[in-house]
Amino acid sequence: MFKMMKEDIEVVFEQDPAARSYLEVILTYSGLHAIWAHRLAHAFFKRKLFFIARVISQVSRFFTGIEIHPGAKIGRRFFIDHGMGVVIGETCEIGDNVTVFQGVTLGGTGKEKGKRHPTIKDNALIATGAKVLGSITIGENSKIGAGSVVLKEVPPNSTVVGVPGRVVIQDGKRINKGKDLNHCDMPDPIADRLKEMESELTQLKQELEGLRKERIEVNGHSNL
Numbered sequence: 486m487f488k489m490m491k492e493d494i495e496v497v498f499e500q501d502p503a504a505r506s507y508l509e510v511i512l513t514y515s516g517l518h519a520i521w522a523h524r525l526a527h528a529f530f531k532r533k534l535f536f537i538a539r540v541i542s543q544v545s546r547f548f549t550g551i552e553i554h555p556g557a558k559i560g561r562r563f564f565i566d567h568g569m570g571v572v573i574g575e576t577c578e579i580g581d582n583v584t585v586f587q588g589v590t591l592g593g594t595g596k597e598k599g600k601r602h603p604t605i606k607d608n609a610l611i612a613t614g615a616k617v618l619g620s621i622t623i624g625e626n627s628k629i630g631a632g633s634v635v636l637k638e639v640p641p642n643s644t645v646v647g648v649p650g651r652v653v654i655q656d657g658k659r660i661n662k663g664k665d666l667n668h669c670d671m672p673d674p675i676a677d678r679l680k681e682m683e684s685e686l687t688q689l690k691q692e693l694e695g696l697r698k699e700r701i702e703v704n705g706h707s708n709l
Contacts (some may be wrong), residue, residue, distance in 0.1 A: 486524075486615070489524070489561060490521065491563070492509060492561055492562050493517055493520055493521070494511065495562075495565070496511055496515060496537045496562045496563075496564045496603055497510050497516075497517060497564065497583075498510070498584060500521045500554070500565075500566065500584060501537045501566060504699045515548075515549040515551065515565075515567075515568050515569075516549070516551065516564065516565030516566065516568040516571075516663070517565075517702075518548065518549050518570060519545055519549040519551035519553060519565060519571075519627070520543065520559070520563055520565065521697050522541055522542070522544070522545035522549075522553075522672075523545065523553040523557070523559060524543065526538040526539075526541040526542045526545070526553075526555035527555050527556070527557070527558075527559075529541065529555065530555035530556050534551055535555075535636030536596065539555060539585065539649055540553060541555065542555045548565070549568060550568065550569040550570060550571075550633075551565060551568045551569070551571045551572075552571070552572045552573070553571075553573040553576070553597045554574055554575040556575035556576065556592050557575060557576070557577040557579070557602075558576065558577070558578045558579065558582040558606070559573075559638060560579055560583065561580075561581045561582075561661065562581055562582045562583075562686065563579060563581075563582075563583050563584075564583070564584045564585075565584075565585055565586075566584065566586045566587065567587040568585065569587050569588070569589055570588040570589075570649075571585060571587065571588065571589050571590075572589075572590045572591065572592060572641070572687035573591045573602075574592050574593055574601070574602035574603075575601075575604070576593075576599070576600045576601055576602040576620075577591045577602035577603055577604070577706065578602075578603075578604040578605070578609035579591075579604075579605045580608075580609070581606060581607045581608075582607055582608045582609070582627075583608070583609050583610075583611075584588060584610045584611070585606050585610075586611065586612050586613040586614075586615075587613055587614075588613055588614040588615075588630075589604065589613070589614070589615050589616075589617075590611075590615075590617070591603050591610050591611075591617050592616070592617070592618050592619075593618065593619060594618045594619040594636070596601075596604055599620075600620045601619070601620050601637075602619075602620065603617045603618070603619065603620070603621050603622070603705060604618070604620075604622045604624045605622075606622065606623060606625040606627070607625050607626075607640070608626045609623050609624075609626070609627050609628070609629070610627075610628045610629070611623075611624070611629040612628070612629060612630055612631040612632075612633075614630040614631055614632045615629045615631060615632065615633045615634075616633070616634045616635065617629065617635045617700075618635070619645075620638060621636070621637060621638050621639070622638050622639070623639045624638075624639050624640045624642065624643060625633070625641040625642070626641055626642045627641060627642065627643045627644070627645065628643070628644045628645070629641070629645050629650065629706075630646035630647070630650075633645055633647055633648065633650040634648045634649050634650055634675045635649070635650035636646075636649050636650070636687065637650070637696070639652065640652065640655060643655045643656075644654045644655070648673055648675070648694070650676045650681055650698050668669060673675070
């Protein structure tokens with residue numbers, strides 16, 4: 486247990502350049518508090534002490550702003566950056582070395598029974614405000630862009646952006662126009678499509694203008 490707690494602290498220093506000391510991290514990082522509370526709640530949940538587990542998770546939610554259902558399975562070195570508004574559902578499974586940012590939802594799509602929340606594989610990154618919904622799998626080393634809504638499976642080594650989420654980079658190769666994942670400069674399939682439509686409209690206007698001139702010329706010759 487103490488080894489895992491030490492790993493949880495160390496990953497904060499690796500992922501957050503603002504972390505200055507162990508005391509600061511232990512006392513002030515709400516994401517770390519939420520993870521530790523979840524590990525305790527999950528231990529009670531596995532022993533079928535559901536009420537106690539749920540109370541712990543709700544107390545943690547009140548103090549941290551992060552809601553993790555005690556049934557969720559979370560691997561080692563999980564890092565929640567800032568964390569306010571993060572929601573992780575009951576049947577969610579998260580691998581090792583996963584990072585999520587504030588406002589992320591790993592949720593379901595309805596009232597279906599059984600496995601209804603996502604599976605996040607090792608080394609994945611889910612950026613600010615992204616929504617990953619349903620019993621889908623996010624592959625190893627994949628990145629979900631800020632504000633994306635992901636409803637379908639994501640292959641390993643992929644970058645996904647947009648609403649709905651689209652794979653724009655896979656195995657280091659660009660599938661659509663775009664750049665590597667960056668919160669300030671990300672590929673935007675919707676904007677790319679709007680630019681294509683604007684280009685098509687400009688071309689249509691030019692063709693119509695050409696036809697209009699031809700018609701004027703023809704009418705002018707007929708009058709002569």
